[in-house]
Amino acid sequence: MSRPLVGFHDGCALHGALATVAAIEGVTPLVHSTPGCALRGAFATAGAQGFRGAPIHLSPISSTNLAEKHIVFGGASRLREQIKNTLSVLPRGLLVVITGCPTEMIGDDVPAMVREAVTQGESVIDVGAAGFLGSAHGGYERVLAALAARVDELRLPAAPAAPGLVNIFGVVPRYDETWASDLDEISRLLAAVGLVANPIFGPGGGLSSLAALPKAVASLVLSPWGLAPAEALKAKAGVPIVAVEGLPVGADAVQDLLRRLAAATSLIDDAAVERLLISERRFEDFALDETLLALSRLGRRRVAIAGNSVIAGPIARFLVTNLGWDGRALVLTDEPTGDSGLSAFAGRVISTADGAAVKAAIRDAEPDFLIAGARYGALAGELAIPFAPIADLGGRAALSGGFTGARGVARLLAALTAAQTPVVETKRAAARA
Amino acid sequence: MSSTPKHIAIYGKGGIGKSTTTSNISAALAESGRRVIQIGCDPKSDSTVILRGGAELPTVLDSLRDRARPSLEQISTIGFGGVLCIEAGGPVPGVGCAGRGIAAAVDLLDELQVFEKFKPDYVLYDVLGDVVCGGFAVPIRDGIAESAFVVASSDFMAVFAANNLFKAIDKYAATGGARLGGVIANSIQTPYARELLDDFAARTGTEIVGYVPRSQAVAQSELYGQTVIEAQPYSEQAEIYRALARRVVGDHETRLPRPLNGPELKDWARSWGDRIFGVERDANNEARL
Numbered sequence: 215m216s217r218p219l220v221g222f223h224d225g226c227a228l229h230g231a232l233a234t235v236a237a238i239e240g241v242t243p244l245v246h247s248t249p250g251c252a253l254r255g256a257f258a259t260a261g262a263q264g265f266r267g268a269p270i271h272l273s274p275i276s277s278t279n280l281a282e283k284h285i286v287f288g289g290a291s292r293l294r295e296q297i298k299n300t301l302s303v304l305p306r307g308l309l310v311v312i313t314g315c316p317t318e319m320i321g322d323d324v325p326a327m328v329r330e331a332v333t334q335g336e337s338v339i340d341v342g343a344a345g346f347l348g349s350a351h352g353g354y355e356r357v358l359a360a361l362a363a364r365v366d367e368l369r370l371p372a373a374p375a376a377p378g379l380v381n382i383f384g385v386v387p388r389y390d391e392t393w394a395s396d397l398d399e400i401s402r403l404l405a406a407v408g409l410v411a412n413p414i415f416g417p418g419g420g421l422s423s424l425a426a427l428p429k430a431v432a433s434l435v436l437s438p439w440g441l442a443p444a445e446a447l448k449a450k451a452g453v454p455i456v457a458v459e460g461l462p463v464g465a466d467a468v469q470d471l472l473r474r475l476a477a478a479t480s481l482i483d484d485a486a487v488e489r490l491l492i493s494e495r496r497f498e499d500f501a502l503d504e505t506l507l508a509l510s511r512l513g514r515r516r517v518a519i520a521g522n523s524v525i526a527g528p529i530a531r532f533l534v535t536n537l538g539w540d541g542r543a544l545v546l547t548d549e550p551t552g553d554s555g556l557s558a559f560a561g562r563v564i565s566t567a568d569g570a571a572v573k574a575a576i577r578d579a580e581p582d583f584l585i586a587g588a589r590y591g592a593l594a595g596e597l598a599i600p601f602a603p604i605a606d607l608g609g610r611a612a613l614s615g616g617f618t619g620a621r622g623v624a625r626l627l628a629a630l631t632a633a634q635t636p637v638v639e640t641k642r643a644a645a646r647a
Numbered sequence: 648m649s650s651t652p653k654h655i656a657i658y659g660k661g662g663i664g665k666s667t668t669t670s671n672i673s674a675a676l677a678e679s680g681r682r683v684i685q686i687g688c689d690p691k692s693d694s695t696v697i698l699r700g701g702a703e704l705p706t707v708l709d710s711l712r713d714r715a716r717p718s719l720e721q722i723s724t725i726g727f728g729g730v731l732c733i734e735a736g737g738p739v740p741g742v743g744c745a746g747r748g749i750a751a752a753v754d755l756l757d758e759l760q761v762f763e764k765f766k767p768d769y770v771l772y773d774v775l776g777d778v779v780c781g782g783f784a785v786p787i788r789d790g791i792a793e794s795a796f797v798v799a800s801s802d803f804m805a806v807f808a809a810n811n812l813f814k815a816i817d818k819y820a821a822t823g824g825a826r827l828g829g830v831i832a833n834s835i836q837t838p839y840a841r842e843l844l845d846d847f848a849a850r851t852g853t854e855i856v857g858y859v860p861r862s863q864a865v866a867q868s869e870l871y872g873q874t875v876i877e878a879q880p881y882s883e884q885a886e887i888y889r890a891l892a893r894r895v896v897g898d899h900e901t902r903l904p905r906p907l908n909g910p911e912l913k914d915w916a917r918s919w920g921d922r923i924f925g926v927e928r929d930a931n932n933e934a935r936l
């Protein structure tokens with residue numbers, strides 16, 4: 215018997231697509247679906263799981279808000295109208311039409327409406343992101359794959375030449391909670407060795423970063439979700455792919471990433487790499503020294519880690535290889551497909567987005583330390599083990615909570631050494647107080 | 648008559664003659680003094696055309712376009728013998744979702760309290776039977792129609808559509824869906840057609856409730872935009888429809904059919920292929936001798 219998911223970790227494909235599009239400056243999403251799709255998408259922008267209450271206003275996202283008549287007679291002309299209206303009030307740039315479940319089911323001819331707008335000189339593209347097609351991470355994959363494959367149909371202003379440009383794929387805005395901070399740190403690391411990151415999202419990205427995609431010397435793929443756009447660019451413009459298993463947490467991982475990038479491009483300055491690695495190691499060693507006493511007090515822990523693959527796997531690798539911890543369970547909450555190659559760092563690697571299954575996996579592992587989203591604090595309290603939250607942290611985590619490089623290690627060590635065993639509030643205790 | 652109307656769904660593959668059959672049943676019932684509503688559930692919206700002499704009739708779903716709640720008068724017209732004619736309507740082919748359209752139209756009729764206001768004795772749903780999504784199953788779901796009939800000819804695709812309807816009936820029966828009244832054998836022309844349908848009915852545990860021969864009378868009446876009951880009330884064909892109408896609304900055993908599965912249906916069709924074409928071959932051989 216199937217059962218409903220409890221405490222689902224990801225949104226639907228449409229919400230991932232929406233978060234992805236909204237994170238590119240100059241690009242406007244238009245949701246072609248029933249009203250709840252865009253509305254729920256607007257809640258989600260408060261943070262991956264940040265929404266707790268009901269909105270008092272409608273979503274600020276352009277949406278065709280289909281009614282029953284559009285389902286019966288087709289919603290294509292409503293879309294035509296909404297494309298026109300959206301372009302008349304929002305600044306030009308790129309409009310991305312994202313289709314949800316109802317329109318995919320009734321088979322609206324969305325490409326025809328988009329082609330019509332394009333013939334009128336507008337820059338519009340459509341992406342099918344019905345919730346039944348997959349999770350939010352899948353929605354990211356669909357949007358970027360479509361943008362990469364059809365980049366020269368988008369009528370974008372030509373990108374300036376950018377020698378040493380590297381596309382960064384696989385970090386999903388908002389759904390990988392520390393996305394902005396991690397993309398920023400990756401960009402800093404690449405800049406130090408003479409490369410220029412194309413993070414697409416946030417202040418380092420924007421409309422012009424899309425036009426630049428085919429001009430890159432490599433596509434750096436940090437999670438399986440970034441593979442499809444990288445492959446589209448490889449097929450289209452011969453951009454080589456460098457795939458690594460998640461964000462580089464720690465100096466060793468940075469070294470490995472740079473070695474693989476250097477093999478794929480000839481633009482990396484060896485001396486600069488040496489200089490960067492020395493400074494990364496010094497930073498990491500300093501952080502380890504500073505927390506040594508607290509770390510030794512913690513001892514060698516049997517740790518369970520739950521999080522998205524872009525970050526949970528690399529954290530497990532660091533804890534096992536660098537701190538000598540015992541990885542008991544690794545739960546990948548974005549449900550990546552394929553072999554994660556992470557079994558060396560955890561007794562069990564489980565792929566599930568279902569909160570109840572995540573909890574069960576953590577219990578089964580009998581850990582004495584838990585690293586997971588804040589929502590699992592209560593479970594740690596129940597198990598009476600220390601808990602270090604790495605997600606569900608709210609907005610500040612996106613800006614400054616990342617785990618990339620030696621600086622990421624410093625934040626990880628801070629979280630580990632600050633970990634406390636949550637107090638379980640029983641009803642009786644609450645009544646006594 | 649009793650105060651609760653009897654709801655009956657008549658399914659059939661497109662072009663099989665289900666609208667002609669249903670309209671003639673409605674006409675026959677009306678002629679004998681019954682109050683009848685016929686609801687066409689086919690996006691083509693031509694179910695009731697020979698009851699209303701081709702008069703214009705806005706469909707239920709047309710009213711959905713302007714979001715205003717229509718009145719019963721706006722979406723119905725009185726046809727031959729006082730039959731209340733309603734067309735659910737639907738999108739043009741290739742866009743939107745006709746299945747959702749049927750469901751939406753049935754909901755709207757319920758909201759308009761059509762049955763409470765018109766107080767019919769019988770409500771006949773004429774439903775396109777070769778579309779297989781859930782929307783087209785609405786009339787046989789949730790206790791809307793109590794029994795369903797299927798119009799079939801000896802054409803294999805018509806039998807295939809009938810078999811599909813049997814599957815739907817089986818599926819919904821457990822949750823209060825319609826039971827099968829039986830099969831209406833239409834356009835019976837060749838000697839084997841009757842046997843073939845009898846055999847199909849026997850295999851699926853169902854019953855043929857009437858045999859309607861192919862007839863000039865039907866074609867002629869339709870050219871005048873009328874049912875046979877109206878245009879040629881004394882014809883043999885009119886009598887056949889009257890008998891069929893009595894049978895369809897009369898008390899009879901309803902049942903759960905046993906639809907054939909894919910391979911069974913294929914084997915069955917093949918065996919009939921052998922029989923029919925064997926017969927033709929023999930006839931040709933005889934002619935040559």
Ligand code: SF4
Nearest residue numbers: 226228251314315345
């Ligand atoms: S699952 Fe489908 S209907 Fe629900 S919000 Fe996502 S796209 Fe919309």
